[in-house]
Amino acid sequence: MSHLKIGIQLASLRQPLKQALQTAARLGARGVEIDARTQLRPGELTHTGLRQFRKLLEDLNLRVCAIGFPTRRGYNVREDLDQRVEATRQAMKLAFDLGASVVVNSVGRIPSEATGLEWDLLVQVLSDLGRYGQRVGAWLAAETDADDPADLARLIAALPEGSLGVNLDPGNLIIHGHSARAAVDCLGTHIMHVHAKDGVRDLARGRGIEVPLGRGSVDFPELAGKLEEHQYGGYFTVERQNADDPVREIGLAVEYLSHL
Numbered sequence: 169m170s171h172l173k174i175g176i177q178l179a180s181l182r183q184p185l186k187q188a189l190q191t192a193a194r195l196g197a198r199g200v201e202i203d204a205r206t207q208l209r210p211g212e213l214t215h216t217g218l219r220q221f222r223k224l225l226e227d228l229n230l231r232v233c234a235i236g237f238p239t240r241r242g243y244n245v246r247e248d249l250d251q252r253v254e255a256t257r258q259a260m261k262l263a264f265d266l267g268a269s270v271v272v273n274s275v276g277r278i279p280s281e282a283t284g285l286e287w288d289l290l291v292q293v294l295s296d297l298g299r300y301g302q303r304v305g306a307w308l309a310a311e312t313d314a315d316d317p318a319d320l321a322r323l324i325a326a327l328p329e330g331s332l333g334v335n336l337d338p339g340n341l342i343i344h345g346h347s348a349r350a351a352v353d354c355l356g357t358h359i360m361h362v363h364a365k366d367g368v369r370d371l372a373r374g375r376g377i378e379v380p381l382g383r384g385s386v387d388f389p390e391l392a393g394k395l396e397e398h399q400y401g402g403y404f405t406v407e408r409q410n411a412d413d414p415v416r417e418i419g420l421a422v423e424y425l426s427h428l
Contacts (some may be wrong), residue, residue, distance in 0.1 A: 175199030199233030242276015298331025339365030343376030
């Protein structure tokens with residue numbers, strides 16, 4: 169097995185953008201995921217600013233592995249949908265301009281039946297975004313979260329080929345009671361990016377919780393092997409939402425991944 173390509177979600181470091189970039193480089197990451205809502209907004213970046221930012225990445229020997237674009241609502245909700253879709257397109261264009269091909273967001277609740285207004289709306293919007301992604305060279309990758317991975321696979325099958333990718337988040341899957349291994353089995357060929365996050369089920373609380381990488385229920389060596397079977401060659405990007413000492417814990421996560 170070849171060495172993993174390791175990235176860091178900069179928002180997890182809880183530092184200003186330039187400082188977070190320097191920290192990511194110091195911790196040994198090869199790639200970074202940038203939040204296009206809070207760290208680098210597409211509409212606020214001039215051509216000169218874009219060139220300067222690329223130069224900063226080059227100087228730090230980093231590349232952008234993904235753009236995060238978390239929205240308050242999914243693409244199944246009509247409220248403010250036009251603005252949400254247009255903002256997503258801008259994030260996809262920003263990803264391409266920065267050399268990335270992945271924009272990560274939750275698509276929203278996936279209906280249990282492949283019928284009805286909500287299902288039709290979700291299919292229509294994601295098909296439109298898929299066509300835009302093929303033109304611009306960057307694609308939306310649906311975050312794995314509360315929905316059953318089989319439902320996400322069913323949604324992808326209903327879209328034109330190449331419309332929607334997957335951001336595999338094994339920690340999210342564990343937290344919501346799903347199997348990361350089963351998710352790779354049914355979504356493997358669509359996985360464009362991986363969030364390296366761990367979790368355990370807390371039976372006393374009746375829900376899962378996030379834990380430091382390598383200390384939870386996710387078998388990352390097995391997961392990396394299964395992804396390799398599907399010819400996955402993308403990044404494993406460390407995400408840590410609830411760390412007491414994020415720089416230290418993310419550094420340990422990078423070290424853990426580097427030894428797989």
